[in-house]
Amino acid sequence: MTPYPEEPWHLAGQMYLSLWLVPSRELPPVADGTRPVAIAGRGVVGAAWVVYENDSVLHYNELLRAVLVRDGHRPRVCITDIWVDSAASMAGGRELWGIPKEMADFDIDRTAGVRAGAVTRKDALATAAFEPGRRIPGRWPLTYRVAQTLDGGLKTSSVRSRSTVRTAKARWTAHESGPLRGLGRRPPLLSLALNDFTIRFGDTARAPSPPSAPPAPEACTWNEPTGGG
Template sequence: MASHLIQGRTVDMPVRVRDAEICSAFYPVRADAARAVIAYSGLDVAEALPGKAVCMLLFVDYRDGDLDTYHEFGMAFLVRPPGSSGAKGLADLRQAGIFVHWLPVDQRFTLDAGRSIWGFPKELADIELRLGSPYKRCILRKDDRLVLDMLIKPGVPVPGAAAMTPMDAYTHQDGVTRRVPWSVRAHGAKMRPSGALIRLGNHPVAKELSELGLPKRAMFTTTVSRAAMTFGAAVEV
């Protein structure tokens, strides 16, 4: 079994998360603008509609897992796997992976593990999650500047969401793009059209989001009250 030494601790592969709460919103953005944002990765965005890519914003409360407890925020894009045919629409989305562009966390151990094991773009940030009310809220600050204040309203239960199709996550660090096998088992999944509100701050990432056209109406939002996840070994692509 492969393992990694992080801060004097052995982390065995695959890395498992036994309990987490996930809130996410999916936004249609201009494909050319999204391509410009992730050009450094060598990957191409998937087009949900001609000329439209999908930007995903999510926040996660990791309550039990191999990398301890922590809060996380993610900015990601649906992308075509390397070497794919470049089909558009539903065919594009069926084979899409998730490229993780920015992934702030609030604990050092998961930061070091995420960067060294998979190349995830983790940075330390102040992530305040308020998950006990009808609205799920994330207040994200980096370098004492507000990035965003995000609200998500849970929707209706999603039948049969317990076993979700495994997806590939993609990362890029130090000139190397990697594929990370990733699977999720979801309990208490809910979905609704739109369902998110965002207030952007004055951080450079907030400017990047505004250049993608945010804040705007989300296509849909999802919440998962209890999720288990598995992250496999990264492979260079």
């Protein structure tokens, strides 16, 4: 088994994110027990390129697609497709949180804007070009929970992040024979560059409860004998 860090993972780096409204019939399957959030018959889909660097517990590249879902009435994010170039990240994502990570090769060029591509041994996955725009002042916090299927049940995990945010223009292409073929059919509704982010992914394991102390023995009472006459 490939070793990986225990949760939570503390990660940092750069993210290049696009959002779409996609007809419900084109949505990928989501975690058992959840349903896509529907807006006029469309679901919210995000796809992102991520570079984990700086103080990250692991350094690697990532391409993911996710769907906004609900668990009962609670909003969640379900990662439906994801590729990384780290065996430790793949093993940890699958075993800790039920995130279906696969391996891929990446080419990410950040010298002038951002140009990214990813391929597996079987598929050319996607390419994208991002042109970062205006910076939105401040560092923006975001807290949510990821919902995945793990060991036949629903597993939710917390995500807390903070980043600098820039607007962006993005152009995506996805090969029609590949698993992300829907991404290239329409331009993104919104694209952002989340720079110098920090993320805390996962929940702190609860310490086992201390064993109960044995009951104290009952006190013995000595009654003085009464004299008879």
